[in-house]
Structures are given as C-alpha cells and as structure tokens.
C-alpha cells in the first residue's frame with residue numbers, strides 16, 4: 001500500500017530527501033514550504049509528487065512527516081503540530097543539525113517523534129541545490145527515545161534506506177557533543193577566519209591572494225547564516241565548551257610560537273597530519289564530499305567549455321567547477337570537483353591525454 005510522506009521545508013535537505021524517497025515506487029512524497037515559490041519550483045522540478053495548498057490537510061494524510069526546516073522553525077512547527085489532526089500511528093521526524101532541544105520539544109507532542117540528522121550537506125541552500133545522491137554513504141543519525149517502539153524505528157530505517165545512507169542510532173546528547181566538534185564549531189572557526197581576513201587593513205590585496213588553503217578552510221563560511229544562527233543558539237553550551245578547549249589550545253600554541261623552537265612546531269603539524277590523514281574516507285557526508293582536480297589553464301575564451309566537453313564525451317560527471325584567481329598573469333587554475341576518486345582519476349587521464357595543460361591533485 002502506498003505510504004504518504006510529507007516533507008516540510010523543501011530546501012537542500014528536504015529537496016534531496018524528497019528526490020531520494022521517490023526511488024521507492026510505493027511512496028507518495030508531498031512537499032510543503034512556507035515559500036509558495038519554492039513549493040511550486042519543487043513540484044515543477046519533479047522533486048515532489050504533490051504540493052498541497054494546506055499544511056494541515058497534508059499532515060492529516062501523512063504516514064510520516066519530516067521537518068526539514070531550520071532548527072528554530074522546526075521547534076515552532078512541532079508545537080503547531082499538536083493542533084493538527086494527525087493519523088494515530090504517524091511518525092514525525094526531522095533533519096535538523098541539533099538534537100537535544102528538538103528531542104526535548106518532542107516530549108510535549110501527542111505522536112511519536114524520532115529525531116533525524118543526515119550528516120551530509122553543503123554550504124549551498126535552497127531547492128535548486130537538492131541532489132538525489134546527497135546522502136549516499138553518509139551517516140544518517142536517528143535519535144529515538146524511551147517512547148520509541150522497535151517497529152516504528154525499523155519502519156523509519158527501512159524508509160530511509162533508499163537514500164543509501166548509513167543509519168546510526170545515537171542519544172541526542174552524544175549527537176550534539178560530536179556535531180559540536182566536527183561540524184558546529186568548525187563553522188564558527190571558518191567564519192572567524194573570514195572575519196580576520198576582513199579586518200586586514202594594511203594589505204587589502206590579501207583577499208586576492210586567498211588561494212586553495214584559505215578557500216578550502218573557509219568554504220563553509222558561505223553557508224546559510226539563518227541556519228547557522230539557529231544551530232549555534234540551540235547547541236550553545238556544547239559549542240562554548242569547544243571554544244573553551246580551543247582557547248586553551250591557542251594559548252599553548254602561542255607559547256610554543258613565542259619560544260619558536262622548530263621541533264615542537266613540526267610535531268604540532270605532524271600530529272594534525274597523522275590524525276587528518278587517518279580520517280575515514282566517506283563517499284559523501286561530513287568530511288570528503290568532493291574530489292578536486294586542479295588544472296593550469298591559459299586565459300582564452302572557450303577553454304572551460306572545451307575541457308568540460310572532453311569530460312562529457314567520456315561520460316564523467318562534474319559536481320562543481322571554479323577558477324582560483326590567484327595569479328594576475330595569463331594562467332589561472334581551474335578546479336573541477338568530482339563525486340568519486342575514480343571519476344577524478346578518469347578526468348585527469350582524459351585531460352592529460354587530450355590537452356597540454358598540467359593537472360594535479362592538491
């Protein structure tokens with residue numbers, strides 16, 4: 001029998017989930033967004049099967065309701081949902097980046113709520129950025145609580161299995177602690193590095209020099225500010241705890257730098273390299289979402305379409321393409337991102353065999 005899923009919030013995450021869920025032919029995906037334009041776009045793009053005009057009516061028909069809205073809006077919607085006429089056995093879930101406050105809010109609901117968080121995403125937002133494959137190989141965290149029965153949990157796991165994510169059950173507190181370390185606090189550091197560049201007054205040309213290192217470290221500073229405002233206010237104490245640890249670490253770093261002894265400085269970098277190099281490689285998800293290929297190209301018209309044309313001929317899909325404007329002379333660096341290491345290796349071979357341009361992997 002067809003199951004009715006309602007996704008509220010049709011941005012990057014809601015849109016990607018809707019697309020992935022459509023792989024299951026026994027599922028009807030209805031989508032709602034507070035922006036009527038977004039909902040219309042999602043329907044036109046085929047991301048959702050239907051775009052009901054009334055949220056309450058769509059909620060009443062749903063077997064599963066997914067809140068894929070910024071976490072502040074999710075808590076407000078959860079409160080509203082108490083007044084909706086829901087099916088008795090409906091399962092409510094969400095995709096929010098924080099879990100403790102959301103699970104706390106779920107205690108006041110009359111229906112089952114199982115927290116959810118796919119650990120994959122992007123600095124891009126909105127329905128246009130939605131991708132069916134976004135969650136493949138990424139962890140998808142679920143945070144059931146004492147009210148959750150095994151059957152409903154299994155039902156949700158089965159439903160989400162079409163995303164090809166790795167489903168993992170965690171307690172909300174563990175989730176918020178770990179995401180503060182690997183996601184929330186790094187976003188604040190990335191933003192702080194950009195602020196530091198912005199405060200550089202003596203040499204404004206520094207912005208032009210910002211090359212791979214600065215761009216790689218600060219990509220996530222381009223993420224949606226409202227979304228990160230909500231995450232930061234909800235997971236505030238865990239983030240402040242990370243900041244305390246960071247400040248202690250920075251004090252130690254400062255002392256080490258003041259002594260300027262090369263050996264501990266090398267050890268500092270070496271330890272970070274060993275830990276970073278040992279991080280597990282995931283196809284998508286939190287850490288390694290893309291594989292970049294760098295190509296030295298001359299500044300001539302048509303060069304990008306020439307190169308992408310070669311890749312298209314060999315059926316190699318591209319995730320992203322950008323130019324690093326780090327040099328003022330004739331050559332620039334084109335960075336093409338791929339979804340897999342294999343795609344990048346094929347692309348490097350393809351470009352090296354068809355052009356004279358140097359390609360390299362950073």
Ligand SMILES: NC(=O)c1ccc[n+]([C@@H]2O[C@H](COP(=O)([O-])OP(=O)(O)OC[C@H]3O[C@@H](n4cnc5c(N)ncnc54)[C@H](O)[C@@H]3O)[C@@H](O)[C@H]2O)c1
Nearest residue numbers: 009011012013033034069070071073096097121122125126
């Ligand atoms: N962006 C990421 O990398 C990422 C990754 C995993 C989880 N998340 C979480 O998933 C959720 C959605 O994030 P996103 O990146 O898709 O954001 P997004 O900005 O791309 O999309 C959010 C959508 O929700 C809609 N919306 C906002 N308030 C609403 C309301 N009250 N009712 C209905 N629709 C409303 C917006 O119009 C927008 O279309 C957030 O809770 C976020 O923390 C984000």
Ligand SMILES: O=C(O)C(=O)C[C@]1(C(=O)O)C=C[C@@H](O)C=C1
Nearest residue numbers: 097119120121122123183220286
């Ligand atoms: O890849 C990115 O750009 C992301 O920021 C994704 C990211 C993360 O911090 O890793 C962001 C928020 C999430 O809740 C999960 C994933």
